[in-house]
Amino acid sequence: MATYTYTQLYGSGSIGETINDPVFFEFNNPSGSSYFTMETIPSSTGFYEASSPKNFIGTYENGIHPYTNPTNPSSMNPWGLITSSYIASVIVPPGYSYFNFYPTIPITGTTYRLRGTGGYSLFIDIFPW
Numbered sequence: 001m002a003t004y005t006y007t008q009l010y011g012s013g014s015i016g017e018t019i020n021d022p023v024f025f026e027f028n029n030p031s032g033s034s035y036f037t038m039e040t041i042p043s044s045t046g047f048y049e050a051s052s053p054k055n056f057i058g059t060y061e062n063g064i065h066p067y068t069n070p071t072n073p074s075s076m077n078p079w080g081l082i083t084s085s086y087i088a089s090v091i092v093p094p095g096y097s098y099f100n101f102y103p104t105i106p107i108t109g110t111t112y113r114l115r116g117t118g119g120y121s122l123f124i125d126i127f128p129w
Helices: none
Strands: 025-030 035-041 058-061 087-094 095-103 112-118 120-126
Touching: 025 058, 058 120
Parallel strands: none
Antiparallel strands: 025 095, 025 120, 035 087, 035 112, 058 095
């Protein structure tokens, strides 16, 4: 998988990677509190259609608080994770942090973007290695 710098995640971000297995997202954040988002690319109208892939249904954990994303439109958990079928976002605190994502379905890399604010780097790898 890959490592991303804050410049690659800023603005429109980077096209995602294909995910067929559980993945590990590791952040090294020497700056202040930041934010990370994985977002399904909307249709040409700017909206999610019935045919848009529901990329971010699955289980998320940060080692302390496991959380299963229901299929309802949106939900939130205590460690700052906000999810829907099409988007997953999390607060990236200063220092080292991580979360694991166990997707319900395989995710095609060209169907979503990785985006972020702040000065952190992101390492993505298959979990468990």
